[in-house]
Every structure is written in C-alpha cells, then in structure tokens.
Amino acid sequence: LGTYSLPARVVLDSPATAARVAGRAEHWQRINTLLDGLCASLGDGCRTPLTSKLAAWAAWDCATATRFVSVVQWLRTHDASDYYVRELPIFGVDSKWVEAHRAVLTAVVGELGFREKPVLVELRSLDSSLAFCGVRHWSCPLSELTDLPARRVLFVENHQTFLALPDMPDTIAIFSSGLQAQMLTKQLPWLASKEVLYWGDLDSYGFYILDTVREHLPHAQSVLMDLDTARDHDALAVEEPNPSRFIPVRLTSGEADALDYLRSHSSTGCLRIEQERIVFDYAVERLRGV
Numbered sequence: 061l062g063t064y065s066l067p068a069r070v071v072l073d074s075p076a077t078a079a080r081v082a083g084r085a086e087h088w089q090r091i092n093t094l095l096d097g098l099c100a101s102l103g104d105g106c107r108t109p110l111t112s113k114l115a116a117w118a119a120w121d122c123a124t125a126t127r128f129v130s131v132v133q134w135l136r137t138h139d140a141s142d143y144y145v146r147e148l149p150i151f152g153v154d155s156k157w158v159e160a161h162r163a164v165l166t167a168v169v170g171e172l173g174f175r176e177k178p179v180l181v182e183l184r185s186l187d188s189s190l191a192f193c194g195v196r197h198w199s200c201p202l203s204e205l206t207d208l209p210a211r212r213v214l215f216v217e218n219h220q221t222f223l224a225l226p227d228m229p230d231t232i233a234i235f236s237s238g239l240q241a242q243m244l245t246k247q248l249p250w251l252a253s254k255e256v257l258y259w260g261d262l263d264s265y266g267f268y269i270l271d272t273v274r275e276h277l278p279h280a281q282s283v284l285m286d287l288d289t290a291r292d293h294d295a296l297a298v299e300e301p302n303p304s305r306f307i308p309v310r311l312t313s314g315e316a317d318a319l320d321y322l323r324s325h326s327s328t329g330c331l332r333i334e335q336e337r338i339v340f341d342y343a344v345e346r347l348r349g350v
Contacts, residue, residue, distance in 0.1 A: 075088065076088060076089075087118075091114065091118050094117070094118075094120065094125060095107065095110060095111070097125065098110060098125060098128070098129065101129045101133075102129060102132055102133070102168065106132075106168045109167035109168050110164070110167065110168065112167060113163055113164045113167045116161070116163050116164045117161075117164050123152075124161075127150065127151075127152055127153055127157070128161065128164065128165075130150045130153070131148070131150060131153055131158070131161075131165060132165065132168055132169055134148065134149075134150060135165070135169045135172070136169065140172060140173045140174050140175075141173045141174070141175055142175065143174060143175055144174060144175045144177070145158050145172075145174045158172065158174075178201035178202065178203060179201065179202040179203075180199045180200065180201060180202070181199065181200060181201075181202050181205055181234060181235075181244065182197075182198075182199045182222075182234070182235040183197070183198060183199070183200070183208075183232055183233065183234055183235075184196060184197045184222065184223075184225065184232065184233045184235075185197075185210070185231075185232050185233075186214070186225055186226070186227050186228040186229075186231040186232065186233055187210065187227065187228065187229050187230055187231055187232075188227065190209050190210055190230070190232065202244070202247060202248075205248060206250070207250050208232050208254070209232075210230050210231055210232040210254075211230045211231075211254065211255055212228070212230055212231040212232075212254065212255040212256075212257065213231070213232055213233075213234060213251060213254045213255070213256050213257070214228070214231055214232070214233045214234070214257040214258075214259065214283075214347075215233075215234050215236045215241045215244075215256070215257065215258045215259065215260075215273070216233055216234070216235060216236065216259050216335070217236060217237055217238070217241070217259065217260040217261060217266065217269075217335055218237075218261075218334070218335040218336050219235055219237065220336055221259075221335050221336050221343075222235040224340065225347070226344045226347065226348065228347060228348065238269070239269060239272070241258065241260075241269055241272075241273050242269060242272040242273060242275075242276075245273050245275075245276040245277050245280070246276050251276075251277055252277060252279075255279075255281070256273075256277050256279065256280040256281065257280070257281050257282070257283050257350060258270055258273055258280050258281070258282050258283070258285075259282070259283045259284050259285065259335065259347075260282075260285065260335060261332060261333070261334050261335050262284075262285060262289065262290050262293075262297075262318065262322060262331075262332070262333035262334075262335075263300045263303070263322065263330055263331070263332035263333065263334075264300060264303040264304040264305075264306070264319065264322070264323070264329070264330040265300075265303075265304050266285065266335075267285070267308065267311060267315060267318075267319045268304050268306045270282055270285065270310075270311065270315065271306070271308055271309060271310045271311055274310035275310065278310065281350070282312075282315055283346060283347060283350050284335075284338055284343055284346055284347075285315055285318060286314050286315065286317075286318050287314060287317045287318045287321055289318070289333075289338065289342075289346075290318045290321050290322060290333060291321070292342070293333050293337060293338055293339070294325065294331070294333070296333055296337040297322070297325075297331040297332060297333045297337075298331070298332050299326060299327065299328045299329075299330075299331065299332065300326070300328070300329065300330045300331065300332040303323075303326075303328070303329035303330035304330075305329075
C-alpha cells in the first residue's frame with residue numbers, strides 16, 4: 061500500500077479551541093462571559109481568586125451572580141463584625157446563602173468576620189426561693205453569666221434529665237451536653253467558689269469529661285457515677301460504640317473503680333449506662349442525699 065506520513069501530535073492553539081474539540085465550547089463561552097461580568101462589576105483583581113474557585117460558581121445563574129456582586133460590594137464598604145449574617149440588607153441573602161457561597165466570598169474578600177451568635181447557657185433553679193425575675197428556667201449568654209445566687213451548681217449532661225430534676229435547696233442546675241461542661245468550667249472562674257456537682261453518663265466519655273472538669277475545678281464532686289450505681293443498673297447497659305481509651309488522671313478511687321467495672325464487663329471496650337437509664341427514683345434519692 062506504500063508509505064504514509066502520519067501526524068505525531070495535535071496542537072490546540074487556544075483554550076477556546078480545546079473547549080470546542082472537547083465538545084464544551086458553549087460551556088467555555090458561558091463561564092468566560094460570567095467571569096468577565098463579575099470582574100466588570102468587582103474589578104479585575106478578583107479574576108484570579110474567582111478562577112481558583114471555578115467549580116463553585118461555574119453553574120451560577122444571573123440572579124446568583126447579581127447577589128454575589130451585591131454581597132461583595134456590601135462587605136467591602138461595611139465592617140462585618142458589627143452585623144449578624146441575617147442582618148445583611150440584600151434581597152435573598154441570609155445565613156444559608158452565605159454558607160452555600162462562603163468559599164467564593166472568602167476567596168474574593170477574605171475571611172467573613174460576621175458577629176457570632178452568643179453561646180447560650182440553659183439553667184434551672186431547683187430552689188423556688190432562687191427564681192430569676194420570677195422565672196426558674198432560663199437561658200442567657202455565657203458572657204453575661206457572671207455569678208449565680210446559689211451555693212451549689214449541678215452540671216447535667218442529658219437534657220431530659222435536666223428538665224426532670226427535683227427541687228434541691230440552694231442549687232441551680234446547668235445543662236451541659238458533651239464537652240460543654242469542660243468549656244463552661246474553663247470560662248466561668250467564679251465556679252471555684254461554689255460547691256460543684258457533675259452528673260454524666262456512666263461510660264468512658266462521661267468519666268473523661270469529669271476528668272477534664274477537674275482540670276479547672278479540682279473540688280468538683282460526681283454524683284451517680286460510682287461502682288454501686290453501675291452495678292445496680294448494669295442490666296440496662298449497652299456496648300459503647302467508640303469508647304475512649306483515656307487514662308484517668310483526676311478520678312477518685314471510687315470513680316476509677318466504676319470505670320474499670322464498665323471496661324472489664326465489656327466485650328468491645330466499655331459499657332455505657334446512659335444517664336436517662338438510671339431509675340429516676342433511685343437518682344432523686346441519691347441527689348437529695350448529696
């Protein structure tokens with residue numbers, strides 16, 4: 061058949077040519093038109109950061125692009141730290157919109173320093189004589205919680221248990237799920253002058269949280285986190301899904317015995333007896349005994 065010269069390479073001489081060969085010419089044209097429009101409104105300095113986030117805005121419609129321009133222009137002329145994100149005076153823009161487009165906004169204007177929602181602490185007075193403006197159940201910003209009128213403070217991990225607590229003299233209960241107790245004891249130094257009680261789940265993380273609470277409040281006393289309570293309720297125990305392997309540092313010998321009991325009677329690492337599984341009459345009797 062003879063000898064033939066075959067091409068060794070194909071040269072695509074421009075991105076537009078590459079897009080056309082790939083069957084993406086329309087897409088290429090659309091994203092370039094959108095990028096040019098954004099740069100015309102916001103300045104050519106945003107071209108590089110926008111290009112770096114192409115996947116985040118390539119599918120935007122005109123309405124979304126218009127909102128984006130409005131938000132960027134507003135952020136450039138206002139101190140965002142004075143506003144909550146829901147205060148933005150831009151039609152169709154709220155916290156969900158900002159979160160959905162945060163990556164592109166941050167690329168163009170830097171970190172978004174909106175005013176943060178305050179951390180709220182939920183409290184219950186267990187003593188009717190210690191009502192707060194006639195209210196015994198309230199929430200307040202952590203920054204405004206400068207003291208409490210009770211001599212005793214009880215931290216409770218489970219919300220239903222917190223709501224069901226019985227009356228106790230000179231006591232205010234604080235709801236503190238998970239590691240919130242650790243955060244609160246760190247940020248409320250006046251707790252050092254209170255009698256502090258902590259009641260959490262009988263599992264590895266419950267004892268870990270108790271251990272960390274004592275880092276700031278070494279005098280904190282646990283309730284219903286002892287060997288007798290564990291033994292009396294072990295029929296209600298389940299296996300803890302991902303137990304902590306922490307080594308206790310600040311647990312009392314009684315608390316350490318309870319943790320050892322839960323670990324030694326488990327087939328996967330540690331048993332869990334959730335706070336709400338403790339028979340409530342049993343819990344009330346022990347709390348009032350304290």
